[in-house]
Amino acid sequence: MxxxxxxxxxxxxxxxxxxxxxxxxxxxxxxxxxxxxxxxxxxxxxxxxxxxxxxxxxxxxxxxxxxxxxxxxxxxxxxxxxxxxxxxxxxxxxxxxxxxxxxxxxxxxxxxxxxxxxxxxxxxxxxxxxxxxxxxxxxxxxFASLYENEVAEILDSRAGRRGLRLLPVVSAYLVAAVGTDLATLDQALDKIDLYIGPNESGTKELRVVDEAIVREVVADTKVRSVFELTDAVGERKFEDALHIVANMLRNGESAIGSVAMLARHFRIVARLQDPSVRNLTRNQKASAVRVSPFFLKDYERHARTFGLRDIENIRSQLLRVDRALKSSSLDDKTLLEQLIYDICFREAAA
CATH class of the missing domain: 3.40.50.300 (P-loop containing nucleotide triphosphate hydrolases)
Structure with missing residues (x-):
């Protein structure tokens, strides 16, 4: 916890x-x-x-x-x-x-x-x-923004109060789609509840929410922007990543949230290099790292690009930038641009 x-x-x-x-x-x-x-x-x-x-x-x-x-x-x-x-x-x-x-x-x-x-x-x-x-x-x-594993637990609890059971991939998708803000996630659960409707059998059995349902109900605009950013950074495409970050900030997305999603991305990439995960089947890997099998190939590609030592250095940089965003006088755009430079160039040379 x-x-x-x-x-x-x-x-x-x-x-x-x-x-x-x-x-x-x-x-x-x-x-x-x-x-x-x-x-x-x-x-x-x-x-x-x-x-x-x-x-x-x-x-x-x-x-x-x-x-x-x-x-x-x-x-x-x-x-x-x-x-x-x-x-x-x-x-x-x-x-x-x-x-x-x-x-x-x-x-x-x-x-x-x-x-x-x-x-x-x-x-x-x-x-x-x-x-x-x-x-x-x-x-x-x-009451700081919660970590993703904390949000997943709360999501499951709040879904249960509505008579819903979220598959693990659904929790991961919701966090990627709307972030870790509980109020926004609560609204997403309300939409899902209304979309599914009452249990036709009249029993108290939990209604299962799968990936197809959540994709139908919850807009994935943020998912696209986040995955575009993580993919550009994962490919060390510096100019593309700068452009995406600029657009995200212009659209009012949180710099702290962007760092959190990058941290999540590299945690998953590191997990895929774990020997206990590496030899699993595709679906087993996706379940182990709590991502959709549809997105797994991107994480696996980045796992081949970044070694564990690279990822540890990147995660240290992410932590430093997260702290700076909350306390430094430097503007968010400058801090994010420096972070992207460090990942795309300095880590490549390490």
Whole structure:
């Protein structure tokens, strides 16, 4: 199990077992889990429900920190505590957010302040004093974009609640098609559920979702762009890869997501070089690395191009670029172009 999902599970598990904290700071790229965390904290802090007297909500740039602090310092009326929610704090200038600092030194014990930051499109500078103080003032948790193996497990669980059973290749296809964002994947499951319709037998038997169904229902635009990129990089076609990346960024696709898909690609390529996989049949190989047999030949071709030492170096570069995308002042396009250059040229010469 990956650390990211474990962090989220530990947050929800601990929340149920502990008293409501005076401050919660939750942030990250995984929007659906952030929303679920906000709802869970509010329910935990105000189990009797919220009302106009004991609940205040502020949003992003519209939030005035003096008003937020005033709301936090008010006493609850006919309730154990007040709940103050500040959504999208990543949109608040840090100079303005810093006005929370003195309140965080001594937060009201009768108020639960929830500070939410959605960082998929706008990063939050964790080096700033007020951000460090937010993390220390109460309970904090990062809901980062999940790893693919974590998403597959959640997909299977959410599909099961709808009476669906996803074949392994379907989970892999969905992640390739729409990424690892749970909200988008949940919408895809809704579409599949509606497309298949109720179980005609009237039993509770799970309805099987195969590759033909998911291809019919879920648009594969992103699949094409991702596979075009991984194929160009896998063939060390530098100019083609640069062109594809430029188009992906222009179309609003995440640079972090692109790096994640490249990392997935090279994990599969490395897995195909494992002796326990190398001698399997085509369908067995596809099942072992959780890809469609239709795409297997491309991964096998790249497995012949890149040795294990090459792949280890590439994966180190991917990790470095992933961190830089989340913290560096360099723009996403520059970081991705340098990454592609390193894979296409430096690794070839290694």
């Amino acid at each position: 990956g650390k990211k999902l474990d962090n989220a599970r530990n947050f929800f598990r601990t929340l149920k077992k502990s008293e409501a904290a005076p401050v919660y700071f939750i942030w990250g790229e995984e929007t659906m889990m952030l929303d679920e965390a906000v709802a869970a904290i509010i329910k935990h802090a105000a189990p009797e429900g919220t009302n106009d007297f004991n609940f205040d909500s502020f949003h992003g740039r519209e939030a005035n920190m003096d008003s937020v602090v005033s709301a936090c310092e008010m006493l609850p009326m006919m309730a154990k505590r007040r709940v103050v929610l500040m959504r999208d704090s990543q949109e608040v200038p840090l100079s303005e957010l810093d006005r929370l600092s003195s309140y965080l030194d001594n937060p009201s014990p009768s108020t639960c302040l929830i500070v939410h930051a959605q960082t998929a499109k706008k990063k939050f500078d964790g080096r700033k004093a007020v951000v460090k103080k937010l993390k220390k003032a109460g309970v904090s948790c990062e």
